[in-house]
Amino acid sequence: MFELSLKRTDALLPTDILFQTGYWAQVKARLGYTPKAFDLAATDRHGDVLVLLQPMGRGRAMAYVPQGPEHAPAEEDYGPFLEDLSEALARNLGPSVAFIRYDLPWASPYADDMRAHGSNAYPEPRIREMRMNMGTRNWNLRKAHRDMTVASSLVVDLTGTEQDILARMKPKTRYNIGLADRKDVRVDPAPPDMLPVFHGLYRQTALRNGFAPCGYEQFQALFRARLRGLSPARAKHAAPPHPARADWPGEGDWHGWCEWAGAADRTDAARPTGTSAPSATFQDAELLFLLARHGTDVLAGAIVALCGTTAHFLYGASSNEKRQCMAPYAMHWKAMRLARLHGCTAYDMGAVPPGLDPAHPFHGLHRFKTGFGGRVELRSGSWDYPIDHAAHRDFCNLESLERHRPS
Numbered sequence: 001m002f003e004l005s006l007k008r009t010d011a012l013l014p015t016d017i018l019f020q021t022g023y024w025a026q027v028k029a030r031l032g033y034t035p036k037a038f039d040l041a042a043t044d045r046h047g048d049v050l051v052l053l054q055p056m057g058r059g060r061a062m063a064y065v066p067q068g069p070e071h072a073p074a075e076e077d078y079g080p081f082l083e084d085l086s087e088a089l090a091r092n093l094g095p096s097v098a099f100i101r102y103d104l105p106w107a108s109p110y111a112d113d114m115r116a117h118g119s120n121a122y123p124e125p126r127i128r129e130m131r132m133n134m135g136t137r138n139w140n141l142r143k144a145h146r147d148m149t150v151a152s153s154l155v156v157d158l159t160g161t162e163q164d165i166l167a168r169m170k171p172k173t174r175y176n177i178g179l180a181d182r183k184d185v186r187v188d189p190a191p192p193d194m195l196p197v198f199h200g201l202y203r204q205t206a207l208r209n210g211f212a213p214c215g216y217e218q219f220q221a222l223f224r225a226r227l228r229g230l231s232p233a234r235a236k237h238a239a240p241p242h243p244a245r246a247d248w249p250g251e252g253d254w255h256g257w258c259e260w261a262g263a264a265d266r267t268d269a270a271r272p273t274g275t276s277a278p279s280a281t282f283q284d285a286e287l288l289f290l291l292a293r294h295g296t297d298v299l300a301g302a303i304v305a306l307c308g309t310t311a312h313f314l315y316g317a318s319s320n321e322k323r324q325c326m327a328p329y330a331m332h333w334k335a336m337r338l339a340r341l342h343g344c345t346a347y348d349m350g351a352v353p354p355g356l357d358p359a360h361p362f363h364g365l366h367r368f369k370t371g372f373g374g375r376v377e378l379r380s381g382s383w384d385y386p387i388d389h390a391a392h393r394d395f396c397n398l399e400s401l402e403r404h405r406p407s
Contacts, residue, residue, distance in 0.1 A: 002088035004038040012037050013048050016308035016346075017105060019066035019149065020050045023284030023307075026225035028052050031217065033064075038092065040069065040085070047071055051089065056098060060391050063093050063100040067149060072106035076135065078380070083136045086385035098391035103148040104380035111378035120354055122151070122381075132383065142392075144382035145399050150351035151381035156374035158311075158340050158347055165336065165373070173329065173371035180330035183294065187327075187334035190291040190301070192223045198291065198301040201317035208320060219315070222303065226287050288338055292327040299327035304335045311339035311347045332372060352376055 009025035018024055025035035034053040040046060052064045073081040086100050093100075108114075109131065110122060122128065125143040133139040158165060166174055190198075199216050206213035285307045292300040300318040304311055313335065318328050336347050352366045354376065370376070386392035 002084050003041045004088050004092050005041070006092070007037045007039055007048065009035050009037045009050065012050060014308060015070055016310040017067045017070055018285055018305050018307040018310075018312045019103075020068045020070055021284040021307060023225060024066065025050055025052075027221045028066075030221040030225060034061075036093070038089070049085075051093070051100075053093070053097070056391070056395060059096055060098045060388070061096050062395065063089060063097045064148065065100065065102045067103050067105045069102075070105065072104075075107075075109045078106065078109070079132045079134060079136045079141055082132075082141060082383065082385065083138065086140075090387050098386070098388040098395065100385040100387070101144060101148065101382055102385070103382045106380045108151070108378040108380050114354060114378060122354065122378075140385055142384045142386065144384050145396055147381040151379050152352055152354045153377050153379070154349040154352045154369040154372070154374050155377050156336065156347040156349060156372050158336060158345050162337065162340075168373035170371040170373070173373075176326040176329040177333045180292075180326040183325045185292055185294050185299065185325050185327050185330045187290055187292045187330050189338075190289050192289065194291060195219055195223065195289070197298055198289070198303070198317055201298065201301055201319055202315060204320060205317045214315075219303070222287060222305075222314070223289075226285070286342065288335060290331055290335055292331045292334075294322055294325050294327065297322060299325055300331045302331050302335055304339070306339055306342050306344055309343060309345045311335065311342075311344045313347065313349045328368075336372075347372075347374075349374070354378060 008022075010022040012020065012022050012025075015021060022037075025037070029035055032055070036051045036053065037048060038051065039048050047070060049065060049069045052066060054062045054064055056062055069085065072078070082102060089100055090097065108122065110119075110128075113119070114122070128143050129141065132141050132143075156165070157168065166177075169177075196216075199219060203213050285305045288302070288304040288306065288311075290302045290304070291298050298319065299322055301316070302313060303315045304313050306312075313332070316328065316331075332347075332349070339347055349369045349372065352369050384392065384396075
């Protein structure tokens with residue numbers, strides 16, 4: 001049985017999970033969500049959780065728990081734990097909530113078997129629902145039609161020296177990083193006023209790879225939420241413009257960004273053997289905004305969030321031009337080096353297919369990301385706990401239609 005107590009979102013406990021921070025609550029508040037934070041108290045565990053209320057229309061809402069709760073019970077208790085938490089949340093969130101959706105960061109109970117047998121896919125939803133509901137009172141947990149963030153992610157180990165990290169990569173990836181350097185591709189942190197340039201590349205990438213792009217407002221929210229930790233003078237110059245502002249003067253905090261980034265161009269020689277980079281203290285998260293250039297041409301970009309000891313690759317983009325320069329390889333390598341300097345020990349590259357399946361539409365993405373070394377983390381994905389079953393069914397039907405609509 002859970003006891004929940006409401007708290008301020010800026011009082012959420014420190015975590016490596018970006019999506020369970022007060023910063024992420026601010027980002028989502030700018031995009032129309034209502035964030036709420038709760039302390040959790042149970043007989044055997046404590047912690048807290050961020051919940052985002054998303055309007056569904058007709059006075060109803062979905063309660064979304066992004067990459068949470070952070071701490072998992074034993075695998076056999078996944079379902080009962082979520083059932084008890086859902087009932088407690090339902091009592092505290094009010095009658096407008098039609099269902100609760102968890103985007104679980106917990107290891108999939110199928111992970112070991114999938115790795116042992118080289119499986120390329122999770123079991124079908126019906127089988128997963130049977131396992132998840134074992135031990136529950138109401139058998140009310142449903143596998144969501146889609147995973148809100150990612151159910152399988154490539155995580156690169158950043159411990160050791162730069163040479164250690166390079167040694168864990170595949171030879172072709174190491175070669176491409178070196179090739180980008182030989183072709184004079186330069187990767188630098190960019191001021192937020194370059195965000196329209198990045199968004200243009202991002203839309204180009206979405207068209208090339210066949211996925212629906214996020215709107216520009218999503219990128220603006222990332223930077224504007226971050227400004228609450230800056231002084232008013234710095235915040236004035238760091239605010240990202242709208243793409244229509246082509247005449248923006250570009251007075252971002254460029255020198256500060258470059259001075260900090262320049263440290264990544266130093267070698268490991270100055271660091272004592274066996275020690276890691278100095279740990280930085282963030283209020284919640286820090287953003288890296290990187291652009292890769294060849295001459296005057298911007299060839300690739302990335303937005304990476306540093307949270308605790310984990311760097312989260314949030315968005316990437318690359319040009320259709322000068323593909324032979326291998327700019328994305330240089331970009332990720334620079335991001336890893338900067339993350340290490342801020343004390344990160346892991347670089348989460350985001351979604352990949354669960355296994356190496358040439359028939360999968362994102363097979364190329366799997367091949368690219370796994371080239372950097374690391375491990376594919378197989379997680380439990382998104383699960384729903386319906387409260388109003390009719391409203392939940394209507395939402396899922398619309399979601400299914402959107403999923404199968406041509407992009």
